[in-house]
Amino acid sequence: MTDVQLDNRVRHYRKANRMSQQKLAEALGVSRQAIHAIETGSQVPSTSLGLRMARVFGCAVEDLFSLAADPAIRARLAPAGPDNQASSRVVLGQVDGRWAAHRLPSLGITAADGIIAGVDGDEADVTPLADSAHLERNVLVAGCAPLLGAVAQRVGARFSDARVTWLRTGNRNSMGLLAGGLVHMAGLHLSGGGGAEGTAAVARRVLPGRRLLVVNLTRWRQGLVVAAGNPRGISGGADLANSDLRVVRREEGSGAQALATRLVEAEADCALPDSGPMARGHLEVANLVRCGAADVGIAIEGAALAEGLDFMPLTEERFDLVVPADIAAKTPVSRVIDALDDAAFRTEVSHLPGYDGSMSGQVTTVDAA
Structure with missing residues (x-):
């Protein structure tokens, strides 16, 4: 197991190419169990293996693997103004160890840090659009x-x-x-x-x-x-x-x-x-x-x-x-x-x-x- 969380689309590309796990394993020189572990997310492939997979499928490595999105952030929701009460787009900041979210104007074009997934009183669950290190x-x-x-x-x-x-x-x-x-x-x-x-x-x-x-x-x-x-x-x-x-x-x-x-x-x-x-x-x-x-x-x-x-x-x-x-x-x-x-x-x-x-x-x- 690994702490790195990846979204992977290996299974999608394997099926699109009409390959079984065993056939893909043979093409890559690994075991069928290794392919199964990669597809289920219990194993992260090495850089070399990821590149060889991309070559087999004729795609980019980024098409197969990407960093999983951070889990939803629980944030205090600032009072909304008249022009942004219905907006689900927010900017985020961590103040005194707690996340704060501010709604952006509904029709504005300012880049958002996250999207409100649910509201509970003066708090909200926010799906981040960037990693937490950037938001901090x-x-x-x-x-x-x-x-x-x-x-x-x-x-x-x-x-x-x-x-x-x-x-x-x-x-x-x-x-x-x-x-x-x-x-x-x-x-x-x-x-x-x-x-x-x-x-x-x-x-x-x-x-x-x-x-x-x-x-x-x-x-x-x-x-x-x-x-x-x-x-x-x-x-x-x-x-x-x-x-x-x-x-x-x-x-x-x-x-x-x-x-x-x-x-x-x-x-x-x-x-x-x-x-x-x-x-x-x-x-x-x-x-x-x-x-x-x-x-x-x-x-x-x-x-x-x-x-x-x-x-x-x-x-x-x-x-x-x-x-x-x-x-x-x-x-x-x-x-x-x-x-x-x-x-x-x-x-x-x-x-x-x-x-x-x-x-x-x-x-x-x-x-x-």
């Missing part, structure tokens, strides 16, 4: 910063033992996923200043009792995004309450939605309207304005510039990644921090309009509350 290298990062896409590419290109999956979501959802052990790192940006200390205070409340690291990704300006030339004459936060304008909404708990609520309450003395198109992130806000589906929304300057739109700054912010210190010390998560604290990354960020990378990779330690 995946770092799950939740946040709304478009720059996280570039981070994922840099980590994948620089390191062979780490890769990053960016999960697009706002402040509250990101921190909730981190507190629930469903991601390795969570993004957080706060308007109104406060620096790393403000981020640390929020992180302590969400994850009490854990020593944390706050790692800066970038600094940016957040403000009103309007069509080029500002044809609707939008002038400030009070316009977000104007019922004649189509205002992009973000999910509750996102930094943009929190800023919009404060502006309307302070400048228009009313509640923020709950109508208007919904966007999942800064880039979607800008896209809705550019294509004419909305008149105004709150997003970062970089998103507005990328779409050729006008931008009215409202606040300067820092975007940080929060990660438990014990998780940050281990590969593959440590690779993400290495990639952020890299001169080449800071140089790249400095050449992206709307981003400030002067503090990228700076780490602040937050002691357990």
Whole structure:
């Protein structure tokens, strides 16, 4: 017996060639019992024997033998968003020794790590589409910063033992996923200043009792995004309450939605309207304005510039990644921090309009509350 598990199609090819086990054994110079053991999976053939079999059948060795798929993975299933509730395709990561699965958008084209075979409450049995060693290298990062896409590419290109999956979501959802052990790192940006200390205070409340690291990704300006030339004459936060304008909404708990609520309450003395198109992130806000589906929304300057739109700054912010210190010390998560604290990354960020990378990779330690 062997620990190596193979899927083999020797019996299929033998029958297709109208050969008995004895006839095949004679052609290969082995016993009939050896052929029987190979077909039933109790014996793995040597490389030489596998090559001779392929020659007899006129096929490739890969047609006869392949590594068996890993058994189903039992994973905690993250809450699904409105656009992926019916999806069976998931990305996987191992957080604190437990697998976490996140559904991918039903109509998206992001490569999946597995397929849901069954759901039991907040857990799922997932059929993996890659070996477990590959899946264990995946770092799950939740946040709304478009720059996280570039981070994922840099980590994948620089390191062979780490890769990053960016999960697009706002402040509250990101921190909730981190507190629930469903991601390795969570993004957080706060308007109104406060620096790393403000981020640390929020992180302590969400994850009490854990020593944390706050790692800066970038600094940016957040403000009103309007069509080029500002044809609707939008002038400030009070316009977000104007019922004649189509205002992009973000999910509750996102930094943009929190800023919009404060502006309307302070400048228009009313509640923020709950109508208007919904966007999942800064880039979607800008896209809705550019294509004419909305008149105004709150997003970062970089998103507005990328779409050729006008931008009215409202606040300067820092975007940080929060990660438990014990998780940050281990590969593959440590690779993400290495990639952020890299001169080449800071140089790249400095050449992206709307981003400030002067503090990228700076780490602040937050002691357990």
